[in-house]
Amino acid sequence: MSDINLSPLWLSFQTAGVATIIVFLTGVFLARIIARNQFFGKGVLEAVFMLPLVLPPTVVGFGLLYLFGKNGILGRLLLDMFDFQVVFTWHAVIIAAVVVSFPLMYQSASAAFQHDDPNLEHAAYTMGASKWKVFWTVSFPLAWPGLLAGLVLSFARALGEFGATLMLAGFIPGVTDTVPLAIYFAVESGNMEMATFWVIIIVALGFTAIYWLNWWSKRNMMRYSQKQHHQ
Template sequence: MPDANWTPLLLSLKVAGISTSVVFLAGVLIARLLSRKNFFGKSFLDSLLLLPLVLPPTVVGFGLLITFGKNGFIGKWLMEWFDVQVVFSLTGAVIASIVVSFPLMYQSAVAAFCGIDSRLENAARTMGSSEWRVFWTVSFPLAWTGLLSGLVLSFARALGEFGATLMLAGYIPGKTDTLPVAIYFAVEAGQMDKAWFWVVIIVALGLSTTMWLNWWSKRNINRYANQK
Protein backbone atom coordinates (compact mmCIF):
# COMPACT_ATOMS: atom_id res chain seq x y z
CA MET A 1 0.00 0.00 0.00
CA PRO A 2 1.42 3.44 -0.94
CA ASP A 3 1.75 6.34 1.47
CA ALA A 4 -1.67 7.36 2.74
CA ASN A 5 -2.45 10.50 0.76
CA TRP A 6 -6.19 10.58 0.39
CA THR A 7 -6.37 13.86 -1.53
CA PRO A 8 -7.45 12.28 -4.87
CA LEU A 9 -10.26 10.37 -3.17
CA LEU A 10 -11.46 13.41 -1.21
CA LEU A 11 -11.32 15.61 -4.30
CA SER A 12 -13.22 13.03 -6.36
CA LEU A 13 -15.95 12.74 -3.73
CA LYS A 14 -16.17 16.53 -3.48
CA VAL A 15 -16.39 17.00 -7.25
CA ALA A 16 -18.89 14.15 -7.65
CA GLY A 17 -21.02 15.41 -4.76
CA ILE A 18 -21.23 19.00 -6.02
CA SER A 19 -21.78 18.05 -9.66
CA THR A 20 -24.41 15.44 -8.80
CA SER A 21 -26.36 17.98 -6.73
CA VAL A 22 -26.38 20.43 -9.65
CA VAL A 23 -27.19 17.72 -12.18
CA PHE A 24 -30.06 16.37 -10.09
CA LEU A 25 -31.75 19.75 -9.72
CA ALA A 26 -31.19 20.75 -13.36
CA GLY A 27 -32.10 17.33 -14.72
CA VAL A 28 -35.36 17.10 -12.77
CA LEU A 29 -36.37 20.67 -13.67
CA ILE A 30 -35.59 20.39 -17.39
CA ALA A 31 -37.04 16.88 -17.68
CA ARG A 32 -40.24 18.02 -15.96
CA LEU A 33 -40.61 20.94 -18.34
CA LEU A 34 -39.91 18.92 -21.49
CA SER A 35 -41.32 15.46 -20.73
CA ARG A 36 -44.91 16.28 -21.61
CA LYS A 37 -44.58 19.21 -23.95
CA ASN A 38 -44.35 18.92 -27.71
CA PHE A 39 -42.96 21.78 -29.75
CA PHE A 40 -40.98 22.36 -32.89
CA GLY A 41 -37.34 21.48 -32.33
CA LYS A 42 -37.92 19.31 -29.26
CA SER A 43 -36.20 16.33 -30.86
CA PHE A 44 -33.14 18.45 -31.62
CA LEU A 45 -33.09 19.84 -28.06
CA ASP A 46 -33.32 16.33 -26.61
CA SER A 47 -30.47 15.20 -28.83
CA LEU A 48 -28.39 18.21 -27.80
CA LEU A 49 -28.91 17.50 -24.10
CA LEU A 50 -27.91 13.85 -24.58
CA LEU A 51 -24.95 14.62 -26.86
CA PRO A 52 -22.23 14.39 -24.15
CA LEU A 53 -23.34 10.79 -23.60
CA VAL A 54 -22.16 9.71 -27.06
CA LEU A 55 -19.24 12.06 -27.66
CA PRO A 56 -15.69 11.10 -26.65
CA PRO A 57 -14.80 12.81 -23.34
CA THR A 58 -11.87 14.54 -25.01
CA VAL A 59 -14.24 16.18 -27.50
CA VAL A 60 -16.43 17.36 -24.62
CA GLY A 61 -13.31 18.62 -22.86
CA PHE A 62 -12.20 20.47 -25.97
CA GLY A 63 -15.56 22.20 -26.21
CA LEU A 64 -15.42 23.16 -22.54
CA LEU A 65 -11.88 24.45 -22.95
CA ILE A 66 -12.96 26.65 -25.86
CA THR A 67 -15.95 27.88 -23.86
CA PHE A 68 -14.35 28.43 -20.44
CA GLY A 69 -10.77 29.21 -21.48
CA LYS A 70 -9.34 32.68 -20.96
CA ASN A 71 -10.39 33.63 -24.49
CA GLY A 72 -13.72 31.75 -24.41
CA PHE A 73 -16.91 33.76 -24.37
CA ILE A 74 -17.84 32.53 -20.88
CA GLY A 75 -14.33 32.14 -19.47
CA LYS A 76 -13.34 35.65 -20.53
CA TRP A 77 -16.50 37.09 -19.00
CA LEU A 78 -15.96 35.24 -15.70
CA MET A 79 -12.38 36.45 -15.51
CA GLU A 80 -13.18 40.09 -16.32
CA TRP A 81 -16.22 40.46 -14.07
CA PHE A 82 -15.65 38.01 -11.23
CA ASP A 83 -11.91 37.22 -11.45
CA VAL A 84 -12.82 33.52 -11.65
CA GLN A 85 -10.57 31.16 -13.58
CA VAL A 86 -12.18 27.89 -14.60
CA VAL A 87 -9.26 26.26 -16.42
CA PHE A 88 -6.81 24.42 -14.12
CA SER A 89 -9.11 24.68 -11.11
CA LEU A 90 -11.45 22.50 -9.08
CA THR A 91 -14.33 24.50 -10.59
CA GLY A 92 -13.26 23.20 -13.99
CA ALA A 93 -13.38 19.63 -12.71
CA VAL A 94 -16.89 20.21 -11.37
CA ILE A 95 -18.09 21.72 -14.65
CA ALA A 96 -16.64 18.82 -16.64
CA SER A 97 -18.37 16.31 -14.36
CA ILE A 98 -21.67 18.18 -14.63
CA VAL A 99 -21.61 18.15 -18.42
CA VAL A 100 -20.74 14.47 -18.83
CA SER A 101 -23.11 13.18 -16.12
CA PHE A 102 -26.12 15.37 -16.92
CA PRO A 103 -27.44 13.18 -19.79
CA LEU A 104 -27.81 10.17 -17.45
CA MET A 105 -29.87 12.19 -14.98
CA TYR A 106 -31.93 13.85 -17.69
CA GLN A 107 -32.67 10.58 -19.49
CA SER A 108 -33.73 8.85 -16.26
CA ALA A 109 -35.88 11.79 -15.19
CA VAL A 110 -37.68 12.00 -18.54
CA ALA A 111 -38.46 8.28 -18.41
CA ALA A 112 -39.65 8.59 -14.81
CA PHE A 113 -41.98 11.52 -15.48
CA CYS A 114 -43.33 10.02 -18.72
CA GLY A 115 -44.19 6.84 -16.82
CA ILE A 116 -46.57 8.65 -14.47
CA ASP A 117 -50.29 8.22 -15.10
CA SER A 118 -51.39 11.74 -16.03
CA ARG A 119 -54.86 11.02 -14.65
CA LEU A 120 -53.44 11.09 -11.13
CA GLU A 121 -51.97 14.53 -11.71
CA ASN A 122 -55.20 15.76 -13.31
CA ALA A 123 -57.18 14.48 -10.35
CA ALA A 124 -55.03 16.55 -8.02
CA ARG A 125 -55.54 19.61 -10.22
CA THR A 126 -59.31 19.21 -10.21
CA MET A 127 -59.17 19.27 -6.41
CA GLY A 128 -57.59 22.71 -6.56
CA SER A 129 -53.92 21.86 -6.15
CA SER A 130 -51.41 24.21 -7.72
CA GLU A 131 -48.83 22.91 -10.21
CA TRP A 132 -46.16 23.20 -7.52
CA ARG A 133 -48.24 21.12 -5.10
CA VAL A 134 -49.08 18.57 -7.80
CA PHE A 135 -45.39 18.17 -8.51
CA TRP A 136 -44.32 17.65 -4.90
CA THR A 137 -47.25 15.52 -3.74
CA VAL A 138 -47.95 13.44 -6.86
CA SER A 139 -45.35 13.64 -9.62
CA PHE A 140 -42.15 13.63 -7.59
CA PRO A 141 -43.07 10.72 -5.28
CA LEU A 142 -44.26 8.59 -8.20
CA ALA A 143 -41.12 9.34 -10.21
CA TRP A 144 -38.74 8.93 -7.27
CA THR A 145 -37.50 5.44 -8.20
CA GLY A 146 -36.38 6.58 -11.65
CA LEU A 147 -34.98 9.83 -10.28
CA LEU A 148 -32.91 7.99 -7.70
CA SER A 149 -31.52 5.70 -10.39
CA GLY A 150 -30.46 8.72 -12.40
CA LEU A 151 -28.94 10.30 -9.29
CA VAL A 152 -26.83 7.25 -8.47
CA LEU A 153 -25.69 6.73 -12.07
CA SER A 154 -24.80 10.41 -12.39
CA PHE A 155 -22.73 10.24 -9.22
CA ALA A 156 -20.88 7.16 -10.47
CA ARG A 157 -20.25 8.83 -13.84
CA ALA A 158 -18.97 12.01 -12.21
CA LEU A 159 -16.72 9.99 -9.93
CA GLY A 160 -15.10 8.26 -12.91
CA GLU A 161 -14.81 11.24 -15.25
CA PHE A 162 -11.34 11.56 -16.80
CA GLY A 163 -11.03 12.94 -20.33
CA ALA A 164 -12.99 16.18 -20.05
CA THR A 165 -11.60 16.80 -16.54
CA LEU A 166 -8.01 16.44 -17.69
CA MET A 167 -8.50 18.84 -20.60
CA LEU A 168 -10.31 21.51 -18.58
CA ALA A 169 -8.89 21.17 -15.06
CA GLY A 170 -5.52 19.62 -15.87
CA TYR A 171 -3.38 17.82 -13.34
CA ILE A 172 -2.38 19.87 -10.31
CA PRO A 173 -1.51 17.66 -7.31
CA GLY A 174 -3.62 18.52 -4.31
CA LYS A 175 -5.94 20.70 -6.40
CA THR A 176 -7.32 18.90 -9.45
CA ASP A 177 -5.91 15.38 -9.15
CA THR A 178 -9.13 13.40 -8.95
CA LEU A 179 -8.94 9.60 -8.82
CA PRO A 180 -9.03 8.85 -12.59
CA VAL A 181 -6.45 11.56 -13.29
CA ALA A 182 -4.26 10.38 -10.42
CA ILE A 183 -4.38 6.81 -11.78
CA TYR A 184 -3.32 7.95 -15.24
CA PHE A 185 -0.33 9.95 -14.02
CA ALA A 186 0.68 7.25 -11.55
CA VAL A 187 0.91 4.80 -14.47
CA GLU A 188 2.80 7.38 -16.54
CA ALA A 189 5.29 7.76 -13.70
CA GLY A 190 5.68 4.00 -13.30
CA GLN A 191 4.11 4.06 -9.83
CA MET A 192 2.10 0.91 -10.33
CA ASP A 193 1.47 0.29 -6.63
CA LYS A 194 -0.19 3.67 -6.31
CA ALA A 195 -2.15 3.13 -9.53
CA TRP A 196 -3.41 -0.26 -8.33
CA PHE A 197 -4.36 1.21 -4.97
CA TRP A 198 -6.54 3.91 -6.56
CA VAL A 199 -7.99 1.47 -9.10
CA VAL A 200 -9.15 -0.81 -6.30
CA ILE A 201 -10.69 2.16 -4.46
CA ILE A 202 -12.62 3.46 -7.47
CA VAL A 203 -13.77 -0.02 -8.54
CA ALA A 204 -15.00 -0.67 -5.00
CA LEU A 205 -16.90 2.62 -4.98
CA GLY A 206 -18.47 1.98 -8.38
CA LEU A 207 -19.36 -1.61 -7.57
CA SER A 208 -20.90 -0.79 -4.21
CA THR A 209 -22.91 2.04 -5.78
CA THR A 210 -24.38 -0.13 -8.54
CA MET A 211 -24.99 -3.07 -6.17
CA TRP A 212 -26.90 -0.81 -3.80
CA LEU A 213 -28.95 0.57 -6.69
CA ASN A 214 -29.81 -2.96 -7.88
CA TRP A 215 -30.77 -4.01 -4.35
CA TRP A 216 -32.91 -0.96 -3.83
CA SER A 217 -34.65 -1.37 -7.20
CA LYS A 218 -35.44 -5.06 -6.58
CA ARG A 219 -36.67 -4.23 -3.08
CA ASN A 220 -39.12 -1.67 -4.44
CA ILE A 221 -40.28 -3.97 -7.23
CA ASN A 222 -40.97 -6.76 -4.73
CA ARG A 223 -42.79 -4.37 -2.41
CA TYR A 224 -44.94 -3.12 -5.26
CA ALA A 225 -45.73 -6.70 -6.32
CA ASN A 226 -46.73 -7.62 -2.77
CA GLN A 227 -49.05 -4.62 -2.56
CA LYS A 228 -50.83 -5.76 -5.73
Protein backbone atom coordinates (compact mmCIF):
# COMPACT_ATOMS: atom_id res chain seq x y z
CA MET A 1 0.00 0.00 0.00
CA SER A 2 3.05 2.27 0.16
CA ASP A 3 2.85 2.89 -3.61
CA ILE A 4 -0.82 3.85 -3.54
CA ASN A 5 -1.88 6.49 -6.05
CA LEU A 6 -4.03 9.17 -4.45
CA SER A 7 -5.09 10.76 -7.74
CA PRO A 8 -8.61 9.23 -7.54
CA LEU A 9 -9.16 11.04 -4.23
CA TRP A 10 -8.06 14.43 -5.57
CA LEU A 11 -10.05 13.90 -8.75
CA SER A 12 -13.15 13.01 -6.73
CA PHE A 13 -12.78 16.13 -4.58
CA GLN A 14 -12.29 18.34 -7.64
CA THR A 15 -15.25 16.78 -9.41
CA ALA A 16 -17.54 16.98 -6.39
CA GLY A 17 -16.45 20.56 -5.68
CA VAL A 18 -17.10 21.84 -9.20
CA ALA A 19 -20.36 19.89 -9.50
CA THR A 20 -21.59 21.20 -6.13
CA ILE A 21 -20.94 24.81 -7.16
CA ILE A 22 -22.88 24.28 -10.39
CA VAL A 23 -25.85 22.53 -8.79
CA PHE A 24 -25.96 25.07 -5.95
CA LEU A 25 -26.20 28.03 -8.32
CA THR A 26 -28.66 26.39 -10.72
CA GLY A 27 -30.66 24.67 -7.97
CA VAL A 28 -31.13 27.85 -5.94
CA PHE A 29 -31.98 29.89 -9.05
CA LEU A 30 -34.56 27.44 -10.38
CA ALA A 31 -36.03 26.63 -6.97
CA ARG A 32 -36.47 30.32 -6.18
CA ILE A 33 -38.35 30.96 -9.42
CA ILE A 34 -40.46 27.80 -9.46
CA ALA A 35 -41.30 27.60 -5.75
CA ARG A 36 -43.05 30.98 -5.71
CA ASN A 37 -44.87 30.72 -9.03
CA GLN A 38 -47.73 28.62 -10.36
CA PHE A 39 -47.82 27.75 -14.05
CA PHE A 40 -49.02 25.02 -16.36
CA GLY A 41 -46.66 22.05 -16.36
CA LYS A 42 -44.95 22.91 -13.07
CA GLY A 43 -45.49 19.42 -11.69
CA VAL A 44 -44.09 17.82 -14.84
CA LEU A 45 -41.03 20.09 -14.79
CA GLU A 46 -40.28 19.29 -11.15
CA ALA A 47 -40.74 15.58 -11.86
CA VAL A 48 -38.12 15.86 -14.62
CA PHE A 49 -35.74 17.61 -12.21
CA MET A 50 -36.15 14.83 -9.64
CA LEU A 51 -36.02 11.93 -12.11
CA PRO A 52 -32.27 11.20 -11.76
CA LEU A 53 -32.88 10.56 -8.06
CA VAL A 54 -35.04 7.50 -8.74
CA LEU A 55 -33.63 6.19 -12.00
CA PRO A 56 -30.87 3.55 -12.02
CA PRO A 57 -27.47 5.22 -12.58
CA THR A 58 -27.00 3.18 -15.75
CA VAL A 59 -30.19 4.67 -17.19
CA VAL A 60 -28.97 8.17 -16.37
CA GLY A 61 -25.63 7.30 -17.94
CA PHE A 62 -27.34 5.96 -21.06
CA GLY A 63 -29.35 9.16 -21.38
CA LEU A 64 -26.23 11.29 -21.04
CA LEU A 65 -24.40 9.10 -23.55
CA TYR A 66 -27.33 9.50 -25.92
CA LEU A 67 -27.10 13.29 -25.58
CA PHE A 68 -23.34 13.82 -25.47
CA GLY A 69 -22.09 10.92 -27.63
CA LYS A 70 -20.59 11.60 -31.06
CA ASN A 71 -23.98 11.01 -32.66
CA GLY A 72 -25.95 12.67 -29.86
CA ILE A 73 -27.71 16.01 -30.23
CA LEU A 74 -25.41 17.95 -27.92
CA GLY A 75 -22.35 15.83 -28.65
CA ARG A 76 -22.56 16.42 -32.39
CA LEU A 77 -23.19 20.14 -31.85
CA LEU A 78 -20.12 20.52 -29.62
CA LEU A 79 -18.00 18.52 -32.03
CA ASP A 80 -19.06 20.53 -35.08
CA MET A 81 -18.91 23.97 -33.48
CA PHE A 82 -15.97 23.64 -31.09
CA ASP A 83 -14.28 20.40 -32.13
CA PHE A 84 -14.82 19.24 -28.56
CA GLN A 85 -15.74 15.75 -27.42
CA VAL A 86 -17.34 15.25 -24.00
CA VAL A 87 -17.25 11.46 -23.74
CA PHE A 88 -14.22 9.98 -21.96
CA THR A 89 -13.06 13.33 -20.57
CA TRP A 90 -13.03 14.99 -17.16
CA HIS A 91 -15.92 17.15 -18.35
CA ALA A 92 -17.99 13.98 -18.67
CA VAL A 93 -17.28 13.20 -15.01
CA ILE A 94 -18.51 16.69 -14.07
CA ILE A 95 -21.67 16.37 -16.14
CA ALA A 96 -22.56 13.00 -14.60
CA ALA A 97 -21.96 14.33 -11.08
CA VAL A 98 -24.08 17.43 -11.75
CA VAL A 99 -27.02 15.47 -13.14
CA VAL A 100 -27.21 12.94 -10.28
CA SER A 101 -26.67 15.49 -7.48
CA PHE A 102 -28.92 18.27 -8.81
CA PRO A 103 -32.20 16.73 -7.52
CA LEU A 104 -30.95 16.83 -3.91
CA MET A 105 -30.01 20.51 -4.17
CA TYR A 106 -33.21 21.47 -5.96
CA GLN A 107 -35.41 19.58 -3.50
CA SER A 108 -33.72 21.17 -0.48
CA ALA A 109 -33.76 24.67 -1.98
CA SER A 110 -37.40 24.38 -3.06
CA ALA A 111 -38.49 23.28 0.42
CA ALA A 112 -36.42 26.04 2.02
CA PHE A 113 -37.93 28.81 -0.11
CA GLN A 114 -41.47 27.49 0.33
CA HIS A 115 -41.08 27.69 4.12
CA ASP A 116 -39.85 31.29 4.05
CA ASP A 117 -42.27 33.77 5.60
CA PRO A 118 -43.54 35.89 2.66
CA ASN A 119 -44.66 38.62 5.09
CA LEU A 120 -41.02 39.44 5.84
CA GLU A 121 -40.32 39.84 2.14
CA HIS A 122 -43.41 42.01 1.65
CA ALA A 123 -42.31 44.19 4.55
CA ALA A 124 -38.92 44.69 2.91
CA TYR A 125 -40.60 45.60 -0.38
CA THR A 126 -42.77 48.22 1.31
CA MET A 127 -39.60 49.79 2.72
CA GLY A 128 -38.31 50.29 -0.82
CA ALA A 129 -35.92 47.36 -1.12
CA SER A 130 -35.33 45.92 -4.59
CA LYS A 131 -36.01 42.26 -5.42
CA TRP A 132 -32.29 41.56 -5.54
CA LYS A 133 -31.72 43.15 -2.12
CA VAL A 134 -34.72 41.35 -0.61
CA PHE A 135 -33.38 38.04 -1.87
CA TRP A 136 -29.89 38.51 -0.39
CA THR A 137 -30.92 40.16 2.88
CA VAL A 138 -34.20 38.33 3.65
CA SER A 139 -34.98 35.29 1.50
CA PHE A 140 -31.49 33.79 1.27
CA PRO A 141 -30.64 34.05 5.01
CA LEU A 142 -34.02 32.54 5.95
CA ALA A 143 -33.54 29.66 3.53
CA TRP A 144 -29.86 29.10 4.37
CA PRO A 145 -30.31 26.08 6.70
CA GLY A 146 -32.15 24.20 3.96
CA LEU A 147 -29.69 25.37 1.31
CA LEU A 148 -26.75 24.20 3.39
CA ALA A 149 -28.35 20.78 3.79
CA GLY A 150 -28.76 20.53 0.03
CA LEU A 151 -25.17 21.68 -0.45
CA VAL A 152 -23.74 18.97 1.80
CA LEU A 153 -25.95 16.21 0.39
CA SER A 154 -25.15 17.24 -3.18
CA PHE A 155 -21.43 17.18 -2.47
CA ALA A 156 -21.68 13.73 -0.88
CA ARG A 157 -23.76 12.42 -3.80
CA ALA A 158 -21.34 13.84 -6.39
CA LEU A 159 -18.44 12.31 -4.47
CA GLY A 160 -20.01 8.85 -4.64
CA GLU A 161 -21.27 8.91 -8.22
CA PHE A 162 -20.41 5.74 -10.15
CA GLY A 163 -22.82 4.36 -12.74
CA ALA A 164 -23.43 7.40 -14.92
CA THR A 165 -19.75 8.34 -14.70
CA LEU A 166 -18.62 4.91 -15.88
CA MET A 167 -20.93 4.99 -18.90
CA LEU A 168 -20.18 8.56 -19.98
CA ALA A 169 -16.56 9.03 -18.90
CA GLY A 170 -15.19 5.50 -18.71
CA PHE A 171 -12.15 4.61 -16.63
CA ILE A 172 -9.05 6.51 -17.70
CA PRO A 173 -6.29 6.63 -15.05
CA GLY A 174 -5.45 10.18 -14.11
CA VAL A 175 -8.40 11.58 -16.06
CA THR A 176 -11.68 9.97 -15.01
CA ASP A 177 -10.66 7.53 -12.27
CA THR A 178 -12.71 8.76 -9.32
CA VAL A 179 -12.77 6.83 -6.04
CA PRO A 180 -15.97 4.83 -6.84
CA LEU A 181 -14.48 3.75 -10.16
CA ALA A 182 -11.16 2.94 -8.50
CA ILE A 183 -13.02 0.63 -6.08
CA TYR A 184 -14.83 -1.18 -8.88
CA PHE A 185 -11.75 -1.79 -11.01
CA ALA A 186 -9.65 -2.73 -7.99
CA VAL A 187 -12.16 -5.47 -7.24
CA GLU A 188 -12.25 -6.48 -10.90
CA SER A 189 -8.47 -6.90 -10.90
CA GLY A 190 -8.54 -8.83 -7.62
CA ASN A 191 -6.75 -6.11 -5.64
CA MET A 192 -8.97 -6.35 -2.56
CA GLU A 193 -6.50 -4.46 -0.38
CA MET A 194 -6.68 -1.43 -2.63
CA ALA A 195 -10.47 -1.71 -2.88
CA THR A 196 -10.77 -1.90 0.91
CA PHE A 197 -8.61 1.21 1.29
CA TRP A 198 -10.82 3.25 -1.03
CA VAL A 199 -14.02 1.89 0.53
CA ILE A 200 -12.84 3.05 3.96
CA ILE A 201 -12.01 6.49 2.54
CA ILE A 202 -15.38 6.99 0.80
CA VAL A 203 -17.37 5.67 3.77
CA ALA A 204 -15.46 7.95 6.14
CA LEU A 205 -16.10 10.98 3.93
CA GLY A 206 -19.80 10.20 3.57
CA PHE A 207 -20.23 9.51 7.27
CA THR A 208 -18.44 12.74 8.18
CA ALA A 209 -20.65 14.80 5.87
CA ILE A 210 -23.90 13.31 7.19
CA TYR A 211 -22.78 13.41 10.83
CA TRP A 212 -21.75 17.06 10.56
CA LEU A 213 -25.04 17.96 8.85
CA ASN A 214 -27.08 16.27 11.58
CA TRP A 215 -25.01 17.93 14.29
CA TRP A 216 -25.34 21.35 12.67
CA SER A 217 -29.10 20.91 12.17
CA LYS A 218 -29.67 19.97 15.82
CA ARG A 219 -27.46 22.84 16.98
CA ASN A 220 -29.34 25.26 14.76
CA MET A 221 -32.71 24.01 16.05
CA MET A 222 -31.54 24.40 19.67
CA ARG A 223 -30.47 27.98 19.00
CA TYR A 224 -33.82 28.72 17.36
CA SER A 225 -35.73 27.19 20.29
CA GLN A 226 -33.69 29.19 22.81
CA LYS A 227 -34.28 32.37 20.84
CA GLN A 228 -38.03 31.72 20.73
CA HIS A 229 -38.04 30.96 24.46
CA HIS A 230 -36.29 34.24 25.31
CA GLN A 231 -38.74 36.15 23.16
